[in-house]
Amino acid sequence: MSTTTTPTNKAAWLVAEKVKPLEVKSAPYTAPGPHELVVRNAAVAINPLDWKLQDAARYPLKYPAILGQDVAGEIIEVGDAVTRFKVGDRVLGHGTGIFTGRNEESGFQLYTVLGDNLTSPIxxxxxxxxAAWLIDRSMRSFPKESSRPQPPVHKSEADGRDCAGLGWRIECRL
Structure with missing residues (x-):
């Protein structure tokens, strides 16, 4: 019989509005849902939105919150419905925690839960x-907010679930 140990997670928490610095402390480890995967972050980019949220609190966050959107690392766990990725794959991804209110989906921590539709191999x-830098910089290459590609929303041909893919995602097939 094999036993698995749940990884110990730590995060940089924004404990209240406009508080500096972030506080590094324990965070729960969350297993992936069916169409999710868990990445052990090797690098995270500081997106301008991250420091603006800490500095100006212009977005309604539920505190304490974990910031961070642009991550790269290695997959350590995949959900039951994930077919494109496996444990050990090197990936980049877009964390959506500040938008969903789910801290496990944010990047400023050791382990991030990502949607399989917001993840690309590297x-x-x-x-x-x-790779982490690439996500952030790909959006900065557009001169105006209105000219940036928008994430398409469509129904998955496989199972009919709603999918929001990154219209600007780069598959990194170099």
Missing amino acids: PDSVSFEA
């Missing part, structure tokens, strides 16, 4: 740092 030739 080749061994691309560093985790470059």
